[in-house]
């Protein structure tokens with residue numbers, strides 16, 4: 001069982017976060033709020049010819065939330081828009097190595113994923 | 125010293141680490157007397173209250189009414205001024221609807237403070253939408269001082285509703301002074317005592333408030349029970365906002381005669397088993413002595429405070445030196461990460477907005493970490509907490 005949120009792995013990811021900040025040029029800006037804690041994440045996505053060319057985010061969230069934003073965006077960058085339909089939440093948890101994280105912290109990780117899914121719906 | 129009375133500390137071990145529970149402001153743990161009371165009552169005394177004329181029902185009614193007596197003495201009210209509810213939130217909503225709704229008109233003023241828990245804000249905003257009165261908030265600074273009470277009182281509010289002790293800042297408001305000033309301006313005053321009753325001697329006669337509300341689960345009692353104290357004149361004058369069986373003497377198609385107070389405010393079958401168990405909680409507190417509890421928490425709070433202020437990157441909000449409620453922020457570490465990291469050492473603290481978004485906005489924060497103490501905590505708990513906190517800071521830097 002790995003409930004350790006402070007595992008070295010996740011902390012290393014946290015200290016080496018990518019895609020943080022606002023894109024100069026973007027086609028989609030989506031603001032997401034975690035109703036439990038009030039944290040806000042803003043996603044920026046640049047789409048060209050149905051391809052996700054660039055991604056970034058800003059966040060007042062916790063480590064789990066920020067790393068999840070980074071990992072989720074990393075999984076879609078450079079792919080076709082269709083990837084938004086295909087990404088699975090378990091894969092994100094897997095890539096963060098936090099599959100057994102507590103339910104309350106799962107919500108922190110879910111925020112960006114949920115946002116990407118709804119972007120996928122909107123961009124049918 | 126008191127820890128041994130609370131079974132959770134023998135049971136809730138995690139990876140061999142015993143539980144350090146520092147979230148009592150959210151809800152306290154329960155002593156075995158309270159826990160055991162519940163199956164004992166169901167197994168030996170169960171029958172509905174205020175109904176039967178057989179022994180069992182008379183016994184349960186007697187025990188239920190004894191708790192009303194114990195509760196009234198606990199806060200120096202009279203027995204008929206104690207209405208049992210589901211909790212603080214329920215009590216405030218009741219007051220808003222049976223009382224405030226009847227006296228407030230468009231353009232009247234209600235004063236709240238920025239440090240209120242959502243339960244003392246949201247019901248007022250809902251009623252405001254209906255009636256159109258104004259709500260002004262007493263401003264609060266980072267230290268937890270109330271800044272413009274006198275100024276707001278100049279506008280002759282109809283009602284002032286404020287917390288006795290802030291669940292985030294830990295400050296203890298001078299409710300005696302506040303009530304006096306508000307009464308001088310003709311306002312009714314509701315005091316939210318959710319965080320106060322378990323920590324200090326509350327005397328509603330001395331405070332002279334019109335309403336005082338609190339929850340059983342924050343004072344060692346079971347969940348699902350609360351108290352609405354209201355001055356008897358008020359309870360007598362107003363009809364309840366919801367009713368049904370047991371609260372009425374007679375019902376015809378065009379007339380209702382209510383029972384005397386407090387019964388007209390307790391329609392339906394009450395949560396009497398938990399109320400009776402709540403009586404055990406008050407008895408437990410009284411057996412130790414509320415003044416002794418107060419002193420114990422003040423001493424442990426000072427011990428905690430001295431350690432917290434020595435942590436370099438930690439900033440404290442408010443003043444918890446008397447209430448044992450400490451909210452803090454650590455530079456560059458999100459409160460959730462602090463709470464999760466402490467959780468790995470089986471240390472329970474709260475992280476989040478603490479149902480006080482207006483206060484968080486005032487402090488310009490989206491969340492805070494909070495540790496809150498009660499009598500089962502000791503210096504060893506605090507040492508473990510501080511050492512885990514330091515470990516967390518190292519981990520993240």
Ligand SMILES: Cc1ncc(COP(=O)(O)O)c(C=O)c1O
Nearest residue numbers: 211212213241243291316318339
């Ligand atoms: C100051 C204050 N008021 C009201 C409440 C609400 O109490 P309950 O959830 O028991 O209704 C709380 C609980 O956190 C509180 O701290």
